[in-house]
Amino acid sequence: MVEYKCSNCGRIITQDELGMKAKCPYCSNKLLIKLRTRIIKEVKAR
Template sequence: MAEYKCSNCGKIVTLDEIGLKAKCPHCSNRVLIKLRPKIVKKVQAR
C-alpha cells in the first residue's frame, strides 16, 4: 500500500484515506510526498 507524508503537518497518510482528492485529510494541504518502500532491492550487475 502506498504511503504519503504531508509536507505541512507531517502526518503519514495512506492511499485509502486520500482517495481521489489528493489532499491531506488532516490539514487539507495539497502537497504530499510519496514515501520510499522499506524493502531494499538488490540487483546483480552483469
C-alpha cells in the first residue's frame, strides 16, 4: 500500500483516499511526499 504525507498539514494519506487526485483531501495542498516502504530487502553479496 502506497502512503503519502502532506507537506502542509502532516497527515498520512493512502492511495485509496487520493483516488485520481493529486492534492491533500484535508487541506487541499498539492505537495505530497511519498513515504518509503517498511519492508527491508536482503541482498547477498557476490
